[in-house]
């Protein structure tokens with residue numbers, strides 16, 4: 290049974306349509322909800338919690354109707370809001386115990402659950418310090434702890450990595466992964482960065498302007514491409530030139546050669562080339578797409594690759610064709626990069642982007 294089922298959900302504010310006829314079904318697991326700023330993510334969460342009545346449409350959360358069962362939904366669902374309103378003068382323990390009591394836990398159980406939860410999020414040592422002295426990363430963890438303290442079946446995390454440095458972001462993503470895998474709690478996590486959710490989610494939903502763009506398993510976004518990544522110990526350019534002379538579409542990228550697969554013969558040509566040149570083959574594998582490549586800007590995506598060979602880029606020069614396999618990826622061409630942020634801000638897909 291889906292944990293969230295949405296049918297024709299529309300939310301109009303004066304002059305703004307935040308959600309536009311959204312229909313979506315979400316199965317248990319760790320699910321990413323990705324969209325640019327203003328795409329409608331927070332509005333959707335508020336509606337699903339039964340806090341905001343939609344202009345049109347229906348939805349159920351854990352089988353409960355958002356129009357009738359808001360209170361019961363909020364008993365079973367934890368919520369980590371995007372914006373913080375944490376009281377600076379009290380400790381994490383006081384706040385999280387208070388939230389547990391608000392959820393109906395008796396005093397002793399509330400204290401025990403709060404201590405456990407603060408340990409899980411890595412705040413156990415600091416739990417008696419006033420929140421006002423916490424770093425951004427610690428405050429995000431307090432927000433996560435209060436969302437988990439009543440042992441929900443499902444948790445909504447709204448931009449949990451906001452404001453975190455790369456190390457803090459990695460730690461938060463690891464925590465989110467553990468919430469899903471170790472605690473068995475389903476997660477709906479929002480982000481405006483495609484790349485970071487790819488690492489922790491089973492499924493990613495992409496919305497733009499309140500409309501659904503895509504909803505599918507992460508593997509479906511990252512399916513194998515028609516490009517072969519080849520790495521040799523030394524002699525990358527020797528091999529590249531040889532393949533180019535044989536009519537193979539080949540281009541350098543970092544220490545790799547990227548080769549368009551024309552069929553089984555491409556593998557044979559690479560293998561024969563490596564053997565005849567006496568090189569040591571380190572890797573030959575079909576490259577997988579990264580989610581953000583699906584949304585790469587049209588002009589760059591359409592640019593013809595430069596071959597290795599006459600007129601091609603100098604060995605070692607940055608090559609077109611996207612991020613290095615297994616890397617974090619550079620900025621989408623034509624958009625400003627976000628220093629220190631893995632993944633890309635979501636770009637509305639260009640006209641020709643696959644859907």
Ligand SMILES: Nc1ncnc2c1ncn2[C@@H]1O[C@H](COP(=O)(O)OP(=O)(O)OP(=O)(O)O)[C@@H](O)[C@H]1O
Nearest residue numbers: 302303305307324325326327328329330331332333
């Ligand atoms: N209470 C409101 N009154 C008027 N407009 C609103 C209200 N709440 C949200 N909006 C508008 O609805 C649209 C969607 O906002 P929402 O906060 O859901 O987006 P988001 O994807 O969560 O983005 P962000 O991460 O920037 O918050 C935006 O244009 C926003 O300005």
